[in-house]
Amino acid sequence: MKALVLERQGELSLRDIDLPSDMGPTDVRIKLHTVGVCGSDVHYYTHGKIGDFVVTAPMVLGHEASGTVIEVGAAVTTLSVGDRVCMEPGVPDLTSRASRLGIYNVDPAVTFWATPPIHGVLCGECVHPAAFTFKLPDTVSFAEGAMVEPFAVGMQAAKRAQIAPGDTAVVLGAGTIGIMTALAALAGGCARVLISDLSAEKLAIAERYDGITGIDIRQTSIVDAVAELTSGWGADVVFECSGAQAAMTDLFRIVRPGGAIVFVGLPPDPVAIDISAATVRECRMETVFRYANVFDRALDLIAAGKVDLKPLLSETYPFDASIEAFDRAAEGRPSDVKLQIRVDTESEAP
Ligand code: NAD
Ligand code: ZN
CATH class of the missing domain: 3.40.50.720 (NAD(P)-binding Rossmann-like Domain)
Incomplete structure (x- = not known):
């Protein structure tokens, strides 16, 4: 699958890479639509590490994502094919002590997109637990959906x-x-x-x-x-x-x-x-470390018109220009807040 791969510090390429694609019964398969460029993605690009997380092997970037459900696992009841969704990028061990305490964001076993060694989602498709996938209300665009992560x-x-x-x-x-x-x-x-x-x-x-x-x-x-x-x-x-x-x-x-x-x-x-x-x-x-149990509330606030994230979108790049988007983000232009990448360039929907 074609993806934006951080080969090593300072080197990005758009190329084919093998990514995990097995579906479990509680997973959904999602066709990515929009992925935001986050400060942490840019930091991995420019510095090759954040704290103890070091990029030692090629890694797909991107964790602020929205898309469309294209397949649902046999046990999934909350989502259907065709649903527009955004995804919470950190998946804990749901049986862990932290998860049982409701603090799954600080579960030591959490895996988080584009945090080494876990691949991110600047690619065509991904498989994700339905429990961490949220249906976008009709009034919320894919672009806004991909901004839920930083808002969270x-x-x-x-x-x-x-x-x-x-x-x-x-x-x-x-x-x-x-x-x-x-x-x-x-x-x-x-x-x-x-x-x-x-x-x-x-x-x-x-x-x-x-x-x-x-x-x-x-x-x-x-x-x-x-x-x-x-x-x-x-x-x-x-x-x-x-x-x-x-x-x-x-x-x-x-x-x-x-x-x-x-x-x-x-x-x-x-x-x-x-x-x-x-x-x-x-x-x-x-x-504060990331978030727990706020994605649905964030979407409710956006859908209710109480929070408008649209003015924070500075520019959208097509997937083929992903590296350009990252180079601009690395420049750190003061007038930029959020840059996004449109992975699904065929879709007309914003
Ligand atoms: P950013 O670099 O875009 O924003 C930081 C801002 O602080 C800049 O606009 C900068 O000009 C300003 N600044 C610098 N010195 C200042 C000062 N003395 N007083 C006031 N402002 C000052 O970064 P960001 O993406 O907005 O992230 C902000 C911070 O949050 C970073 O440290 C990032 O690592 C962290 N972060 C934490 C979490 C978490 O889960 N806790 C998640 C994401 C980001
Ligand atoms: Zn982010």
Whole structure:
């Protein structure tokens, strides 16, 4: 099957590769339609590894995917041939202790598309458990379906924050994940969200949404901006979505006493945080790793019109131009939020 293969660090090719295609009774076979380019795919391309996950053999990239069901396993009752779907890329061992506790995202046995040694889905077809495959409502396009995965990270962050109606939230970092988190925070009941970055382009994209105010930290300190907005009290929830050490020093100056800090960004190296400053405010600190049990809720919010991901789509490339899409993503243009690849170029559906 033709696929976008990361041969080794810095080398991509579009070529035929043998991929697993056996169906179990609880699986579905999906013809891929759209696959998003994620920061992690790009990092494997440019660095050959993320933390302990090292690309040691050719690996197909891509994990933000939507498509059409073309075959259903004998025991599948929830999906039919022809259904338009999006897929949750991480599959745990459903009998594991983590799965039984409802925290299947941190199951040590989880396999996740395009995380070595597991192949991703920038290819024609894939086989996936029906339990991790979600039917797209008629009003949700394939492009939006393929954006559910990054939005799910924001959903998990909003869930972990335990937002109360009317909360004020701050999001540090207006990259894809920061904007997705800001949207999930608003959908979760926040009255207003301040989002910080040092890229005016990124902030302008975030500010297209009602309820989100951008703070350019090259001009205004986020500490001052939060103090002014909250009369010195602080934000109820701070989402750290930059992964930058510089952002960590401000965390406890912007959270209110008893507020929550939610760590979403993954700094590549250990960073220092001020535990004493956290303790004297009795802050609740939460961490986020991917997501669990949020894909269906994310789709419900999109279908209900409460979350619109469409403005975040920067450009769509045909499958044959996948390498071009990755080279552009590796450039990191500040005006780009989400690049996608249309695998099924014959389909007319967006
Ligand atoms: P990104 O690089 O697009 O966004 C990061 C943004 O932070 C950039 O726009 C950058 O300009 C901004 N930034 C840098 N320093 C800053 C500072 N001091 N204050 C405010 N903003 C600052 O990356 P992304 O794809 O949006 O991902 C964001 C982070 O989330 C990364 O660390 C990524 O690894 C992590 N991530 C975590 C999970 C998870 O499950 N926890 C999932 C996906 C991504
Ligand atoms: Zn992703």
